[in-house]
Amino acid sequence: MTLTAPQMRDVQRPVIRQLDEAAINRIAAGEVVERPASAVKELVENSIDAGATRIEVTIADGGKTLIRVVDDGCGIAADDLPLALSRHATSKIDGTDLLNIHSFGFRGEALPSLGAVGRLTITSRSGAGAATVQVTGGRMGPVTPAALTKGTQVDLADLFFATPARLKFLRTDRAETQAVVDVVRRLAMAEPFVTFVLRDATGGDSRTLFRADGETGDLFDALRGRLRMVLGRDFNDNALPLDAEREGFHLTGAAALPTYSKGAAVAQYLNVNGRPVRDRMLLGALRAAYMDVMSRDRHPVACLFVDCDPTLVDVNVHPAKSEVRFRDPAVVRGLIVSGIRHALAGAGHRSATTVGHAVLGAMTPQAAPQGPARVYQMDRPSVSPRFTAASMTFQSGFAEQPSARIEPVAEDQGGAERLPLGAARAQLHENYILSQTAEGLVIVDAHAAHERLVYERLKAQMADKGVPAQALLIPEIVDLTPAEADQLLAVAEDLAGLGLSIEPFGGGAIAVRETPAILGTVDAKRLILDVLDALQDGGDTAPLRARIDAILSRMACHGSVRTGRRMSGPEMNALLREMEATPLSGQCNHGRPTSVTLSMTDIERLFGRT
Numbered sequence: 001m002t003l004t005a006p007q008m009r010d011v012q013r014p015v016i017r018q019l020d021e022a023a024i025n026r027i028a029a030g031e032v033v034e035r036p037a038s039a040v041k042e043l044v045e046n047s048i049d050a051g052a053t054r055i056e057v058t059i060a061d062g063g064k065t066l067i068r069v070v071d072d073g074c075g076i077a078a079d080d081l082p083l084a085l086s087r088h089a090t091s092k093i094d095g096t097d098l099l100n101i102h103s104f105g106f107r108g109e110a111l112p113s114l115g116a117v118g119r120l121t122i123t124s125r126s127g128a129g130a131a132t133v134q135v136t137g138g139r140m141g142p143v144t145p146a147a148l149t150k151g152t153q154v155d156l157a158d159l160f161f162a163t164p165a166r167l168k169f170l171r172t173d174r175a176e177t178q179a180v181v182d183v184v185r186r187l188a189m190a191e192p193f194v195t196f197v198l199r200d201a202t203g204g205d206s207r208t209l210f211r212a213d214g215e216t217g218d219l220f221d222a223l224r225g226r227l228r229m230v231l232g233r234d235f236n237d238n239a240l241p242l243d244a245e246r247e248g249f250h251l252t253g254a255a256a257l258p259t260y261s262k263g264a265a266v267a268q269y270l271n272v273n274g275r276p277v278r279d280r281m282l283l284g285a286l287r288a289a290y291m292d293v294m295s296r297d298r299h300p301v302a303c304l305f306v307d308c309d310p311t312l313v314d315v316n317v318h319p320a321k322s323e324v325r326f327r328d329p330a331v332v333r334g335l336i337v338s339g340i341r342h343a344l345a346g347a348g349h350r351s352a353t354t355v356g357h358a359v360l361g362a363m364t365p366q367a368a369p370q371g372p373a374r375v376y377q378m379d380r381p382s383v384s385p386r387f388t389a390a391s392m393t394f395q396s397g398f399a400e401q402p403s404a405r406i407e408p409v410a411e412d413q414g415g416a417e418r419l420p421l422g423a424a425r426a427q428l429h430e431n432y433i434l435s436q437t438a439e440g441l442v443i444v445d446a447h448a449a450h451e452r453l454v455y456e457r458l459k460a461q462m463a464d465k466g467v468p469a470q471a472l473l474i475p476e477i478v479d480l481t482p483a484e485a486d487q488l489l490a491v492a493e494d495l496a497g498l499g500l501s502i503e504p505f506g507g508g509a510i511a512v513r514e515t516p517a518i519l520g521t522v523d524a525k526r527l528i529l530d531v532l533d534a535l536q537d538g539g540d541t542a543p544l545r546a547r548i549d550a551i552l553s554r555m556a557c558h559g560s561v562r563t564g565r566r567m568s569g570p571e572m573n574a575l576l577r578e579m580e581a582t583p584l585s586g587q588c589n590h591g592r593p594t595s596v597t598l599s600m601t602d603i604e605r606l607f608g609r610t
Contacts, residue, residue, distance in 0.1 A: 033113055035170055036063025036159055037179035042110035043154050044187050044196075047071035052151065053214060054195040057184060060202045062176030064159055064167070072151040076124040078131035081143050084122070085111050085135055115140070117166070118159040124152040137162035173202070181209055185230050186276040188212045189269055189303055192219075192226035220252070227254055227303055231267070234260070235301060238352045242304070244339035247331050249308045251339045256301040258293040258344065259586060259593040260352035269303040272313060278322050282306070285333040289340035292549055293584055294591040302340070306332060345583035349421060351593040359443075359596050416573060420580050421595065424572035430565055433572045440599040446567065448588035449579050455556035455589050456582050457518060458498075462552065467499035469514035476524040482508040484532055491535065498551060500531065522558040530554035553589040 033039050040057060047055045050073025060066035076084055114120050115135030123132040123146045130148035134141040160166040170176060177200060188196040188210075198210040212229050215222035228236040239254035253271075270282045282304070290300045314325040326332050416423035421444070422437030433444040461467045480488070485508045488495070492502055499516030512524040519527075534550040567575070579585040579594070588594055 033110075033117060033159075035179060036067060036176050037183045039063065039067055039114055039118075039156055039159060040069070040180050041183045041187070042114070043067070043069040043156070044184065046110065046154075047073055047152070048187070048191055048194065050074045050152065052194065054197075056197045056199070057180075058199045058201050058206070059177065059180055060200070062170075062173035063180055064170065064173070064176065065157060066201065067156040067159065068153065070151065070153045075126035075130075075150070075152050076122070077126045078129065078143055078145075080126075081122060081124065081131060081133045082140065085115055085120075085133065085140055114156055114159075117162050119157040119161065121155040121157075122152065123148050123154075125150055177209070184210055186269055189223075189226055189230050190271050190274050190276050190305075192222040223252070223305075224254075231301075231303065234354055235267075238354065239301075240343040240347055242339050242343055244335060244342065246335040246338075247328070248312060249306060249332055249335050251304065251306055251335050253304040254302065255289070255304070255340045255343055257347060257350060257352045257586065258290055258300070258584075258591055259355055260301060261294060261298040261591065262301055263298065265299040267301040268299070271303075271305045272315070272324050273307055273310060274305070275315065275324075276322075277324055279324055281326070281329050281333060282336065285336040286340070288333075289337045289344075292341075292553075292589075293344060293587050298591055304336065306336070347586060348581075348583060349579045349585045349595065351586040351595050351597070353597075355593045356597050356599075356602060359598065416576075419577075421576040424569060424576060427567055427572060430567075433567070433575070435572075435576060437597075440597065440601075440603060443596045443598070444576065444579070445588070445592075445594055446572070446575060448592060449575060449585060449594040451556050451588050452585050452594060453575075453578055453582055454518065455553055456584065458516065458552045458556060459549070461518070462498065462548070466497045468517040469496075469499040469501060470517040471514050472512065472524070475511045475513045477505055477509055477511055478525050478528045480508045480510065480528075480532070484508065485510050487535055488528070488532060494548060495531070495551070498548065498555070500527070500555075502528070516555055519555060519558050527555065527558050530557065556589060 033042070036059065040059070040063060044055055044057065047069060050071060052071035052073035054072050056068075056070045058066065058068040058070075111120070111122070112135075116138040119137075120135045121132060123130060125131075125148045130146045131143050132146035133143045160170075171179075181198060184196055184198045188194070192215045195214040196210065196212045197208065199206050200209050212226060215225040217225075224236075224241075227239070231239075235254075235256060238257045238260040240257065242251055242253050242255055244251045265283070268283065268286060270277050270279060270286075272279070272282075286300060286302055286304065294300060312327050314327075317323045317325050417436055417438050420437075421442050422435040424433050425436050426434040427446075428434060431446055433446050435442040435444060458467060485504065488502060488510060489504060495502060496514075499514065499518075500512070501514035502510045502512055505511040510528070512528060515522055515524060515527065531551050531554055534554045586594060
């Protein structure tokens with residue numbers, strides 16, 4: 001309906017009102033307390049700020065009906081209890097400098113917000129006597145004497161009873177309980193010297209959901225022990241320690257091997273000055289650090305601690321204090337990327353121990369997969385099994401042989417079994433190298449391993465003086481769509497630096513005049529199509545370095561040992577030795593493991609000998 005001019009004059013001007021304290025607190029609670037896990041986070045952080053060495057959390061019905069936090073911290077004096085429940089009242093800061101925060105809490109919003117939407121009871125002892133106070137839906141009762149030997153106990157019952165609409169947005173009890181567990185785990189990793197206990201009292205029964213006893217020793221030892229306890233033995237066995245500094249920022253923690261990854265970003269723990277955060281920039285830096293060694297559908301596992309002067313980071317970005325803003329984010333991003341990549345490079349040929357465990361678990365009859373399997377470019381049989389010396393440093397004569405046969409290798413006399421990847425003993429199905437070590441057996445995917453080696457050589461050549469090119473006797477013409485041709489020609493100069501020289505040939509066709517020398521004789525059309533795939537995967541938004549690395553990775557597939565080609569004993573051993581000397585050789589360019597290690601105990605278990 002359209003209002004006429006007289007009707008518009010009759011519309012009353014809205015009146016500006018000052019909201020009462022109860023409404024203000026309920027509005028603030030919407031920002032601070034999204035769900036029971038948010039309340040647990042705020043209360044546990046208060047306990048940590050109070051200097052607690054033991055914190056016990058009890059929940060019921062996912063935290064909807066009860067959240068209880070008990071600590072042995074310094075407590076709150078009886079006279080200060082009413083003030084502690086007032087908005088923007090805090091003992092953490094004096095308000096003169098909001099960029100020099102040394103505590104978890106500082107906004108003074110948590111307790112009044114919780115009291116506004118639930119039934120909050122605080123009992124605390126500081127000094128001679130203990131006292132208690134209750135707040136129900138924002139209405140505070142009197143402070144009365146209580147019995148408590150030490151610290152503070154906070155009970156929050158019937159969360160969101162004062163704002164019942166919020167209850168409709170909560171998930172199931174199981175989901176809310178899991179969110180609480182995740183919060184306590186993250187805080188436990190940030191505070192390794194503090195004991196954390198989380199119990200579920202639903203239905204009157206009490207069961208322990210999580211427990212981490214306080215660690216001892218120096219900070220690094222304590223952190224290592226806490227991560228082992230919280231993230232498990234598998235993470236501990238496959239994690240690489242981090243210790244790097246740059247321009248006032250210090251990175252510590254642990255990052256897992258690329259082959260120890262997850263299908264979702266559920267095991268990425270970020271901390272800034274001891275505060276658990278979920279920051280997009282930090283998550284992006286973590287992802288970038290693994291970009292060269294992990295498939296895009298896999299996610300790294302890591303626990304990172306970034307420490308700096310508090311004035312270099314603003315934690316007052318969001319009421320939940322889960323986001324931060326760095327004064328110089330590029331420095332922090334560079335520190336994380338370089339620190340993790342340096343650790344990964346130092347891991348050399350290592351692959352996750354869980355790969356071997358998966359192999360043992362997979363040695364049972366499996367149903368045949370339904371539907372056609374996807375065939376990757378790198379898994380196709382080689383058109384030509386012969387390579388030039390430029391393509392393999394361990395090249396010798398290759399003979400075309402039937403597949404699916406084991407080629408025995410003579411006993412070596414050089415003590416190679418004592419080396420990490422051992423001595424090659426056989427080649428299975430013209431792809432898998434069986435190597436004997438002093439402790440067991442190593443199975444190497446020759447194609448995947450050599451693909452990584454060629455890729456690392458291409459990167460080294462590119463960084464040095466560009467990739468040498470070899471001219472084709474007859475340029476190869478590749479027919480593409482006009483759009484595809486334009487996309488390739490737009491980066492022709494960059495491709496030339498990679499040893500791939502192309503030029504337009506009319507319509508959508510392009511002429512390939514040179515290919516990278518390290519690849520030897522290759523199918524130029526397949527190479528061009530793979531380079532085009534790499535460009536389309538990265539898109540125009542990907543950094544140039546990332547796009548170049550993606551192109552080099554695709555090129556490496558064409559210079560690698562192909563499935564179906566027999567290798568001699570010296571060639572296999574040379575491949576193993578180069579793997580041991582090459583950073584990141586524990587996984588191929590797509591993040592898959594290049595080798596599987598089985599100990600003698602593992603092998604004997606397969607035959608029931610243990």
